[in-house]
Amino acid sequence: DAGVTQSPTHLIKTRGQHVTLRCSPISGHKSVSWYQQVLGQGPQFIFQYYEKEERGRGNFPDRFSARQFPNYSSELNVNALLLGDSALYLCASSLLGLDEQYFGPGTRLTVT
Amino acid sequence: KQEVTQIPAALSVPEGENLVLNCSFTDSAIYNLQWFRQDPGKGLTSLLLIQSSQREQTSGRLNASLDKSSGRSTLYIAASQPGDSATYLCAVTKGGGADGLTFGKGTHLIIQP
Numbered sequence: 001d002a003g004v005t006q007s008p009t010h011l012i013k014t015r016g017q018h019v020t021l022r023c024s025p026i027s028g029h030k031s032v033s034w035y036q037q038v039l040g041q042g043p044q045f046i047f048q049y050y051e052k053e054e055r056g057r058g059n060f061p062d063r064f065s066a067r068q069f070p071n072y073s074s075e076l077n078v079n080a081l082l083l084g085d086s087a088l089y090l091c092a093s094s095l096l097g098l099d100e101q102y103f104g105p106g107t108r109l110t111v112t
Numbered sequence: 113k114q115e116v117t118q119i120p121a122a123l124s125v126p127e128g129e130n131l132v133l134n135c136s137f138t139d140s141a142i143y144n145l146q147w148f149r150q151d152p153g154k155g156l157t158s159l160l161l162i163q164s165s166q167r168e169q170t171s172g173r174l175n176a177s178l179d180k181s182s183g184r185s186t187l188y189i190a191a192s193q194p195g196d197s198a199t200y201l202c203a204v205t206k207g208g209g210a211d212g213l214t215f216g217k218g219t220h221l222i223i224q225p
Contacts (some may be wrong), residue, residue, distance in 0.1 A: 045214070088219070104155050106154070
């Protein structure tokens with residue numbers, strides 16, 4: 001079975017632009033979570049979705065938004081990009097949200 | 113606010129040694145604890161999940177223990193191999209899931225051939 005997939009792999013954007021990152025969970029998983037990982041740090045929680053509803057939100061500004069589609073895939077949107085948004089963005093899927101989390105390969109975002 | 117600390121931050125040992133990585137958390141009201149491995153620039157690979165009611169989990173050469181009351185977990189790696197070189201992260205989650213996983217900064221492990 002395919003694992004969690006994310007697209008694109010790498011992305012370079014300019015300050016002030018908008019970006020959309022995509023994630024497809026493992027088949028049968030109904031929960032998707034998003035994390036931001038800057039170099040040398042552990043991942044920081046951004047959002048969790050379960051059955052297309054937002055279940056949790058981390059301490060990130062309103063420039064960050066997400067949604068989950070009927071097929072359980074998800075998008076993370078970031079508006080008005082800042083240099084500090086440069087990071088590896090990770091998506092995780094799980095059956096119910098509280099159980100074992102499986103991570104995708106990540107999207108490396110560079111903001112110049 | 114939950115805080116997770118991992119010690120040591122970095123570790124370099126010769127191949128074949130047994131080693132222990134440590135993880136501590138400040139709020140003992142966790143639902144589960146998960147250990148991950150991360151290779152440079154890559155995503156996270158789940159190694160072991162321990163429910164809050166469990167004391168330990170084993171997978172191959174890996175054994176993870178959990179002492180919830182003292183806020184500690186250890187990851188034991190037996191007979192280390194160069195392929196074990198990676199960053200190891202532990203993460204905890206509370207019931208409800210609204211806070212997601214809270215991660216430590218990781219232990220960067222190098223196994224010398």
